[in-house]
Amino acid sequence: MSEPLQYITLTAPDGEIIGYAWTDGTQLGLVDRAASSSAAYKAGIAWSNRMQDAHRRGLTPAGVLALFSHEPGASPVTEAADMAALEELARIVTPADDQRLLDQLAPAGHPSWRELAEAYDALTDEDRDVTWGGGEKSPSGAIQMPYPVYSEPLRRVVRALNEVGAVTPEHRWMDNPMPEVPADGRLMTAADAVRAATAVVRGERFSEGTIAHAVKDGLLDAVVASLRAWAAAQGSTAGPAPSAPAAPAPAHPTAPSVPSAPTAATTGPARSAPAPVAAAPAAVCRHCGGFPAVNVAFRAHLGLLFFLRFRRMDGPVCRTCGLALHRGFTTYTLCWGWWSPLSLVLFGWLTLVRNLLAVRRVERLPEPGPAVTGGRFDPGVPVHRRPLAYVALIPLCWVLTLIVAAVSGGG
Known part of the structure; x- marks a missing residue:
């Protein structure tokens, strides 16, 4: 889609941007932010259902945006260059997104941090060597699906990641790409470590071997090292952070700062981009959608x-x-x-x-x-x-x- 779009920014009561409802004149849709919270995602579904219901009742897509733009939490109608620009705007990750993930971590001094440190330090090369079971053919002719066989010390590390709060539903890992290990040896930010830990541990339930791959390419090492460094900076008893062979790339794509209207894609990080402030909602007539209106x-x-x-x-x-x-x-x-x-x-x-x-x-x-x-x-x-x-x-x-x-x- 390359035609100009009209869109409105949808914002939660706490200021978090939910996503962007758009129309090209014929279609009506919603681009949600992959970095948003689970509550914001659910709120976006509710917005979308209400808008689609208004459209089914006979309101044009442009009319739907005009009507809902006056509701609390919605911005005035704005124009975007195309869908790619709008999707790029939705990829922006704000400091509030990072802080929401940090809030999931156990407080400094919690025993779970010491458990993570001890479990990780006890890992041996043999523990890291993941073998695969299954594949045998039963007498009936059925072949058992292969599955990874993780050592108990490695399972202990995974359990410890859960206990410190690094595996959280507040990171919607399915809507974000699987993080990769960069080659520059940097530590990850704590928020990115939470994203990576969530994607690896929860991803194992849907694709067996995800943890094994993270062990092999160094992602698990980078996650634990980054989390322990954060915990040490917070004054916890996690012990000194081990050196990691490499640190994964941020678990989210970078995006440009928030413009007044989306422009063509550009490169460069935008981690500190401020969240747009939604305009104060103006009353519209509940019967015809006209403006101005008064509440009587x-x-x-x-x-x-x-x-x-x-x-x-x-x-x-x-x-x-x-x-x-x-x-x-x-x-x-x-x-x-x-x-x-x-x-x-x-x-x-x-x-x-x-x-x-x-x-x-x-x-x-x-x-x-x-x-x-x-x-x-x-x-x-x-x-x-x-x-x-x-x-x-x-x-x-x-x-x-x-x-x-x-x-x-x-x-």
Whole structure:
């Protein structure tokens, strides 16, 4: 896809960027950040489901973005050069992403760090030599699938990685490439070590031999060395960090700093790129999607002897929809809101006053922009031009008649 895209940035309440909802005019999709948390990933699914539901109900893809761009956690609609630029933007890893993984690690001084150090230091070359079992043919003719045979000391190291918190669901390893060992001998950052440990240990469940490969190419050594160095810097009892033959590359791709709009792919790290701050959400009409809107409530009341009924419709509403609700609900109340003692004395009047206060706020709004969802109400004629509104004169005249009769009789 090379055509210009429109997109909105979706942000969690804590400021974490969930991903980018986009449209090219015909399709609607969501590019989520591979470095985001598990909670942000679930929130992205919820956003996507709601947007797709709005699209299935007849709203155009552009209309969906325009509507949802005014919700809390969404930015205004922005244009991207193409899908590649948007995907590059989604690859950015922020310091908050790294810190979230560091928060999963055991605190300094926890016994699990000493266990990791002792387990790793006890490894021998024989322990690292992973053999394979299986492959035999049974009498029935079935061939057993090969499987790695790990030594108990190596299993102890893997268990220790779990205990220090280096294997965590907060790193979505399936959505990120398997880390590789660089040739420059650098230690990894602690966050990258968590990413690598998670990918290796959890990857073993889906592809047997992942741990064996990490032992062979030095990735496991780099992970443990980097984690122990971090723990030592935090003041733990992990002991001195062993020298690693090499350290793996970051478990996530690099990406450029966050631009105001995505541009063509560039090279260079962007680990410290700040997360864009979502704009303060503006209210849009819940009925037509128009802007501006104000958050008010209109009410209607029916009173028939001892039967009372109340109806309320909350905003936000634009000027047009607000006037329509006011005129419809107020006319209904003027017609049906007087035919019980409580309605005549209290509820009818209270409903009319509340509607009057709400419509005064609506009338201060300018005319709204185009209806995004196509469901804008028709205000119709004013209340004083609706015949049903004058039904209220019947109970009022009756009350006045009683008052006059009472005064005359008392005199």
